[in-house]
Amino acid sequence: MSIVQMTIARPEAAEAVPAPAQRRPHWTRPILGLLLPVGLALLWELAVRAGLSNGRLVPPPSVIWETFVELAAAGELQRHALATATRVFTGFGLGVVCGTVLGAITGYSTFTLRLIDPTLQALRAIPSIAWVPLFILWLGIYESSKVTLIAVGVFFPVYLGVMGAIRSVDRKLVEVGRAFRLSPFAMVRRILLPAVLPSYVLALRSGLGLGWMFVVAAELLGASEGLGYLLIDGQQLGKPAQIVAAIVAFAILGKTTDWIVVLATAPLLKWEDRFSAREEAN
Amino acid sequence: MLSLQHIGKTYPNNVRALEGVSLDVELGEIVVIVGGSGCGKSTLLRAVSGLDQPSQGRVLLDGVAVTEPNEKIGMVFQEPRLLPWLTVAGNVGFGLEHRPRQEREERVAAQLARVGLSDKASVWPRELSGGQAQRVALARALVTRPAVLLLDEPFSALDAFTRADLQDHLLDLWADGKPTLVVVTHDVEEAIVLADRIVVMRPHPGRIEEEIAVDLPRPRDRQSAAYDFAKRRVLAALDRSLGRAASVDDGETKAASGQAMWW
Structure with a gap:
């Protein structure tokens, strides 16, 4: 009896396998991610409209949007965003150059690692904000001290990322370079740099994130323009909508710059045999 | 001619890996080094390649001492690396970076055609099977036209069928320019298929136990009696190298297990 059942059941089972009806189509994925924030915003908007809250300290999305549009129409938003972005990019550039060069040197040679790394690790242990008073004394209260603070924030993740990645490059691949008699410079260019590129991109991204973090710290401590200034201004004048608008601007700028880094480096990382690649290919 | 003179290697932890290994390899000769684990065959090959320095003795290639990787010496590792x-094309052309672009591309294309992977020129290494990847590694080593090609257990990670295929392929490639081949393996059949001369090493410390000339005509029939005879000679030498007589049964049925057990 069971044999009969099995033979009858089999065609059904075979049909059931190649029917991945559960799979959601491509376009649902970003929408899935938006569900939570958009849902919460809508709920808050409805709550304020229904009079459950006056929404003065936590402005509803419509008020934030109005403030955003007002600031943009007056050109204020653009001016402040540009000031902030300029500081981040200058500081990021400086931090990346220093972090990459020092990370490459200490990663490549054990001697320089022993010479330089302990000092840098000690400096890394200092919370970067602690430098602010000193930077202001040294460099004044204008751009230099802010850019320096950002550069310091960017420097350490980049330095650590490059140094660690170079030191963990597969010895077997380095040996291939040796077998082909590469000079030290060619070894760096043709083996070490391509090998560390994936970790380097990650280091750049965390460095950039910290850059955006430190620009707020720098601007909160005294600035006449910048998104951080909008934050302080909103606090002092009691305009929570302006604060949230500035926060939203930070989120947009931060996410966009991170996305640019990812897009710009993606062609260089096509070769990667990644765990996540399977998921993305679907 | 490749000449190894009294090569000795002592590691920093005072392990003597090699002692007094002397070997002359003629131009175009295929020498296969076999031996149990710990007999220093890979250490020996690395000393010849110039990747490692021997503690004693020296390696001469056409009378010139080899102290670092040499452009006349190519190397194929156990893994494709x-x-x-x-x-794939970029990997094959890796050692031709200093050549003009056109010459490089032509030589890479020709070498890829020679290993039968022309259609794979533009794919990433991750897309290759193990056998294909090792063929690319062979092409990368051969495209610079080395006078000596060293192979360190090159096919040991492959399945038996692919391995036999690549052994024939290696002989085919060797026939092109007749480079000197020095192959390290723990596969006796591989040794007999490839070798003009088999060097059997003994461990602790590594030294040469016996040299066995294999003068069977190529291509070699893996089923022939002569092949079988050569195989038995090598296995007997391996048993001797490990200090046990093939004929003596010490309770572990050596004669039968010897083939499988000696490494």
Whole structure:
């Protein structure tokens, strides 16, 4: 009896396998991610409209949007965003150059690692904000001290990322370079740099994130323009909508710059045999 | 001619890996080194390649001492060791960077055709099977036209069928320019298929136990009686190298297990 059942059941089972009806189509994925924030915003908007809250300290999305549009129409938003972005990019550039060069040197040679790394690790242990008073004394209260603070924030993740990645490059691949008699410079260019590129991109991204973090710290401590200034201004004048608008601007700028880094480096990382690649290919 | 003179290697922890290994390899000769584990065959090959320095003795290639990787010496490792960020063609052309672009491309294309992977030129190494990857590694080593090609257990990670295929392929490639081949293996059949001369090593410390000339005509019939005879000679030498007589049964049925057990 069971044999009969099995033979009858089999065609059904075979049909059931190649029917991945559960799979959601491509376009649902970003929408899935938006569900939570958009849902919460809508709920808050409805709550304020229904009079459950006056929404003065936590402005509803419509008020934030109005403030955003007002600031943009007056050109204020653009001016402040540009000031902030300029500081981040200058500081990021400086931090990346220093972090990459020092990370490459200490990663490549054990001697320089022993010479330089302990000092840098000690400096890394200092919370970067602690430098602010000193930077202001040294460099004044204008751009230099802010850019320096950002550069310091960017420097350490980049330095650590490059140094660690170079030191963990597969010895077997380095040996291939040796077998082909590469000079030290060619070894760096043709083996070490391509090998560390994936970790380097990650280091750049965390460095950039910290850059955006430190620009707020720098601007909160005294600035006449910048998104951080909008934050302080909103606090002092009691305009929570302006604060949230500035926060939203930070989120947009931060996410966009991170996305640019990812897009710009993606062609260089096509070769990667990644765990996540399977998921993305679907 | 490749000449190894009294090569000795002592590691920093005072382990003597090699002692007094002397071997002359003629131009175009295929020498296969076999031996149990710990007999220093890979250490020996690395000393010849110039990747490691012997503690005693020296390696001479055409009378010149080899102290660092030499452009006349190519190396194929146990793993393909392809650079994952270069395409197959980029990997094959890795050692030709200093050549003009056109010459490089032509030589890479010709070498890829020679290993039967022309259609894979632009794919990433991750897309290759193990046998294909090792063929690319062979092409990368051969494209610079080395006078000596060293192979360190090159096919040991492959399945038996692919391995036999690549052994024939290696002989085919060897026939092109007749480079000197020095192959390290723990596969006796591989040794007999490839070798003009088999060097059997003994461990602790590594030294040469016996040299066995294999003068069977190529291509070699893996089923022939002569092949079988050669195999038995090598296995007997391996048993001797490990200090046990093939004929003596010490309770472990040596004669039968010897083939499988000696490494």
